[in-house]
Amino acid sequence: MKTSRLILGTQRENPSDAEIISHQLMIRAGLIRQVSSGIYNWLPIGKKVLQKVEAIIRSEMDNSGAQEILMPMVQPASLWEESGRIDQYGQELLVFFDRHENKFCLGPTHEEIITDLCKNLITSYKQLPITLYQIQTKFRDEIRPRFGVMRSREFLMKDAYSFDLNKEGLDRSYSIMKEAYTNIFDRLCLDYRVVKADSGAIGGSDSEEFHVLADSGEDLLAFSDKSSYAINAELLNELNEGQDPYSLDGKPSPDGKGVLKLKKGIEVGHIFKLGKKYSEVLNLRIQAEDQDIFPEMGCYGIGASRIVAASIEQNHDDKGILWPKPLAPFDVAIVEVNPKNNVKVTNKCSELYEQFKEHKIDVLWDDRDKRPGVKFNDMEVIGMPYTVIVGERTLKTGEYELKERVDEKPKLVSHQDLVANIKN
RNA sequence: CGGGGCAUAGCGCAGCCUGGUAGCGCACCUGCUUUGGGAGCAGGUGGUCGCAGGUUCAAAUCCUGCUGCCCCGACCA
Numbered sequence: 001m002k003t004s005r006l007i008l009g010t011q012r013e014n015p016s017d018a019e020i021i022s023h024q025l026m027i028r029a030g031l032i033r034q035v036s037s038g039i040y041n042w043l044p045i046g047k048k049v050l051q052k053v054e055a056i057i058r059s060e061m062d063n064s065g066a067q068e069i070l071m072p073m074v075q076p077a078s079l080w081e082e083s084g085r086i087d088q089y090g091q092e093l094l095v096f097f098d099r100h101e102n103k104f105c106l107g108p109t110h111e112e113i114i115t116d117l118c119k120n121l122i123t124s125y126k127q128l129p130i131t132l133y134q135i136q137t138k139f140r141d142e143i144r145p146r147f148g149v150m151r152s153r154e155f156l157m158k159d160a161y162s163f164d165l166n167k168e169g170l171d172r173s174y175s176i177m178k179e180a181y182t183n184i185f186d187r188l189c190l191d192y193r194v195v196k197a198d199s200g201a202i203g204g205s206d207s208e209e210f211h212v213l214a215d216s217g218e219d220l221l222a223f224s225d226k227s228s229y230a231i232n233a234e235l236l237n238e239l240n241e242g243q244d245p246y247s248l249d250g251k252p253s254p255d256g257k258g259v260l261k262l263k264k265g266i267e268v269g270h271i272f273k274l275g276k277k278y279s280e281v282l283n284l285r286i287q288a289e290d291q292d293i294f295p296e297m298g299c300y301g302i303g304a305s306r307i308v309a310a311s312i313e314q315n316h317d318d319k320g321i322l323w324p325k326p327l328a329p330f331d332v333a334i335v336e337v338n339p340k341n342n343v344k345v346t347n348k349c350s351e352l353y354e355q356f357k358e359h360k361i362d363v364l365w366d367d368r369d370k371r372p373g374v375k376f377n378d379m380e381v382i383g384m385p386y387t388v389i390v391g392e393r394t395l396k397t398g399e400y401e402l403k404e405r406v407d408e409k410p411k412l413v414s415h416q417d418l419v420a421n422i423k424n
Numbered sequence: 425c426g427g428g429g430c431a432u433a434g435c436g437c438a439g440c441c442u443g444g445u446a447g448c449g450c451a452c453c454u455g456c457u458u459u460g461g462g463a464g465c466a467g468g469u470g471g472u473c474g475c476a477g478g479u480u481c482a483a484a485u486c487c488u489g490c491u492g493c494c495c496c497g498a499c500c501a
Contacts, residue, residue, distance in 0.1 A: 009434095011435055011451085012435075012462070016430085016436070017430085017494045018494090090499095109501055111501095140500080143498080144497090146495080207501090218500090267500095267501085272501080303501090337459085338459050341459070371458090371462070372460050372461060374463095375461090376460090389460075391460060401460095
């Protein structure tokens, strides 16, 4: 891709209404533009990053044996009435009517739909265990959307649902999914923690949250300094009858080992053991050997769009985003210095551009007739992991200037090392 | 929903108090000069001043109502 054709959408100034760094940078780097409160357009660069996140999630989900499906965003409200959640969810559920005056809602989650689907799809216990997942747009009419895509009303989510014959099976499916989550967040290069959590409106028994550590996080997490004990402070607080969560700092850990330390986290994943809650209420009955059973269900969510913001919270400097390589929108940028001055420079860029493409390196060639500083700044704010600088200065030497985003200055490398470095 | 703030060009803002031709910087377009860290000069494009009503000869500006957006709180797989 050449920048002369790419809709970059970078901006020099911070938007006045963005408070946290990831929101500011997502707009300045041209990842998103706001449409309405909590509703965003994803521009080309942002969409590419989002797709990288999706691809990692998809590959680990597939690897775990889960099967991808796609469920509708629009759901009949009758299913929510049947499950009893229409009142429980309240106004966060966006309800509307079609031309026949039938009541529908925009799906904030899909337990009802998937359970209903499986009523016809799963005809025998021999088909269990099964885990189905989708990556899809959700809508929750949040009381107060904020911080860009961090807490938006419309957002991209991976949600998975497991069905097992019994509790032991559910434990297995749950731990398989937990392992898949660990792989996913590792590959996403996030600094995260797994904590015990409140299962909230989804219901069920055990539940754990995956939190990206960041000062801008909206959740308070408590960790023991001597053991692996970790819990959402909100939940611990409920157990301790509503005291100030911050007062937990320094208190003895409930597991008796060490004292509690507090940190803020961004919830990017949540896994639940639902049990029979939905299978019973929606009457998902499956034939087993000697009697019908209600399968033990689990559900597993990951906020894909939120991960983009969370990654930026952990990876930025005063110049812009510092994407970890697996998330970067491109592998490398070629900055062409003063394109109009010297055809040889352009020819060299063209040659490199083709070579990168042959090596399956996703390359962005900044061929714009702009001053070098403008290009450097643009490539830095969007967080290109590598930039090759091509200008008259180094053209003759036969070496290449390769600048890593995290480094102050470029280093001179041979052609062979250039490709090797970028692919590493 | 309670409290606070904002709404004027794609972005950032001034003008409003004291009514009288809608402005500045950045971005964008054209030309010339420049060229290794956000260039200079000259010319240019782009606005129902959030919406509706009112006062007035005249409203971005004064009055009333509404809407949208942001922040704090409550809430939140």
